[in-house]
Amino acid sequence: MKKKVTTHESGTDKAKIAIIGGGFAGVSAARVFDNQYSVTLIDKDSHFEWSPNIHELLSDVKTVDNLTLSYESLLSCSQHRFWQDEVSEVNPQTNTIKYQSGLSEDYDAIIICIGHKTEYYGVDGAKEHTIPFKRLDDVVALKQRLETILSENTAKATDTTISVVGGGFTGLEVLGELHRKYQSRPDVNLRLIEQQPALFNARYRDVGNSITELCATNGIDLYLNSTIEVVKEGEIRLNNNEVLKSDITIWTAGTSSQRLADSGMFISSSTGISTNEFLQARCSSGQSFEQVFIAGDLANTQSKQAKQAYHALNMGEMAARNCISSLENRSLERYQPQVELSLLSFGSLNTYALTPYGCASSPLLAAAKESVFQLQMANIGRGLPINDQVSSILQRNLASITKLALPQLRFFTPKNLLDKSNLFF
Numbered sequence: 001m002k003k004k005v006t007t008h009e010s011g012t013d014k015a016k017i018a019i020i021g022g023g024f025a026g027v028s029a030a031r032v033f034d035n036q037y038s039v040t041l042i043d044k045d046s047h048f049e050w051s052p053n054i055h056e057l058l059s060d061v062k063t064v065d066n067l068t069l070s071y072e073s074l075l076s077c078s079q080h081r082f083w084q085d086e087v088s089e090v091n092p093q094t095n096t097i098k099y100q101s102g103l104s105e106d107y108d109a110i111i112i113c114i115g116h117k118t119e120y121y122g123v124d125g126a127k128e129h130t131i132p133f134k135r136l137d138d139v140v141a142l143k144q145r146l147e148t149i150l151s152e153n154t155a156k157a158t159d160t161t162i163s164v165v166g167g168g169f170t171g172l173e174v175l176g177e178l179h180r181k182y183q184s185r186p187d188v189n190l191r192l193i194e195q196q197p198a199l200f201n202a203r204y205r206d207v208g209n210s211i212t213e214l215c216a217t218n219g220i221d222l223y224l225n226s227t228i229e230v231v232k233e234g235e236i237r238l239n240n241n242e243v244l245k246s247d248i249t250i251w252t253a254g255t256s257s258q259r260l261a262d263s264g265m266f267i268s269s270s271t272g273i274s275t276n277e278f279l280q281a282r283c284s285s286g287q288s289f290e291q292v293f294i295a296g297d298l299a300n301t302q303s304k305q306a307k308q309a310y311h312a313l314n315m316g317e318m319a320a321r322n323c324i325s326s327l328e329n330r331s332l333e334r335y336q337p338q339v340e341l342s343l344l345s346f347g348s349l350n351t352y353a354l355t356p357y358g359c360a361s362s363p364l365l366a367a368a369k370e371s372v373f374q375l376q377m378a379n380i381g382r383g384l385p386i387n388d389q390v391s392s393i394l395q396r397n398l399a400s401i402t403k404l405a406l407p408q409l410r411f412f413t414p415k416n417l418l419d420k421s422n423l424f425f
């Protein structure tokens with residue numbers, strides 16, 4: 001659906017671009033626009049956060065500072081504006097945004113990338129009695145709760161049981177990090193609850209089997225084929241009526257798309273907003289909105305790629321390029337997701353690389369995962385003033401050497417490397 005754009009073409013005013021959501025997709029989109037455009041990056045938080053490594057806060061391998069960059073600083077070298085508010089409504093026909101604060105604004109083009117939120121699937125008591133694991137604030141709250149419960153239970157000479165619900169990527173990375181942190185404490189019991197009969201689907205079954213074996217040899221209780229019916233304070237009831245004591249239950253069982261009021265004009269579902277091949281939002285009438293783009297986890301593209309940060313980065317950039325082309329009446333690029341490659345760290349026990357062509361495991365892959373974090377964080381931080389760029393790169397690298405690489409060295413014996421390095425086809 002075409003929307004008339006006047007401001008950019010007049011040559012006197014700049015076209016106004018709104019980028020809603022400053023996650024991976026939003027910050028990579030913002031970088032594409034130069035100062036010919038009047039760009040506003042809107043987020044309800046004050047800082048960008050690197051969510052793929054938030055589990056490392058649990059074991060103190062990372063700090064909040066290592067994983068965040070303030071939006072004000074990120075945009076300080078451009079003329080882009082940062083606006084901290086929660087968007088409550090988008091009207092894709094008039095390109096109007098309404099904020100939670102009551103303000104509203106019009107834009108010539110909008111890129112929406114507000115991501116996903118934790119989904120509880122209506123499980124009784126799950127929202128009230130579990131801790132989600134999606135945003136950095138969730139992990140900070142979880143750490144505080146863990147410290148309180150552990151000191152109370154230590155005083156009472158009672159064991160502490162921590163349950164992780166959901167055996168997907170997030171659940172396994174959380175479990176691995178809890179093991180890294182508490183492996184020397186016999187009073188801390190770790191448990192994973194997964195409703196499927198095995199970890200991962202057939203494509204990655206060997207990785208699932210390898211992790212299942214590591215759980216068995218490291219005293220981690222694995223409850224497969226187990227569906228949770230009810231969660232209460234301190235306990236979980238399974239569908240076979242078994243009741244499990246759980247001092248802390250961490251919910252990583254799934255996510256669904258963030259919602260904005262849009263008068264039903266977008267085609268949306270629990271996984272996101274449908275886009276055409278150019279990442280333009282599809283309209284419920286069957287057409288697409290020319291100046292409304294969707295990127296990141298929120299985008300339900302025709303290629304149905306996984307909800308991953310590297311896809312979000314690529315989509316953000318492409319949505320911005322297509323947005324410029326659309327405003328300048330040039331032809332748009334088709335979105336093609338890159339080949340999927342995921343790196344899964346299971347604490348200090350092992351690291352896995354998963355691709356559609358095969359998988360590998362090796363403790364050495366931890367260095368590859370850390371390099372992705374270091375390089376991409378430095379890349380995102382390119383918008384910072386040079387002194388801040390240098391100091392944040394140094395701070396992150398120092399933390400990586402002292403808290404990750406050096407402690408990990410003791411596991412790098414030739415036997416351990418040989419035992420744990422494998423290729424799975």
Ligand SMILES: Cc1cc2nc3c(=O)[nH]c(=O)nc-3n(C[C@H](O)[C@H](O)[C@H](O)COP(=O)(O)OP(=O)(O)OC[C@H]3O[C@@H](n4cnc5c(N)ncnc54)[C@H](O)[C@@H]3O)c2cc1C
Binds near residue numbers: 044086088134135
């Ligand atoms: C624990 C964990 C581990 C992960 N590991 C990996 C990994 O190893 N590799 C990988 O590729 N991916 C990983 N992911 C997935 C990756 O983090 C997501 O795919 C990525 O964050 C999606 O980016 P995005 O920009 O679409 O959304 P997000 O990063 O979720 O950003 C959305 C932004 O929108 C803002 N927002 C939301 N609603 C509103 C609103 N109404 N108004 C204003 N602002 C709003 C939020 O504050 C947020 O800043 C992991 C995720 C988690 C949670």
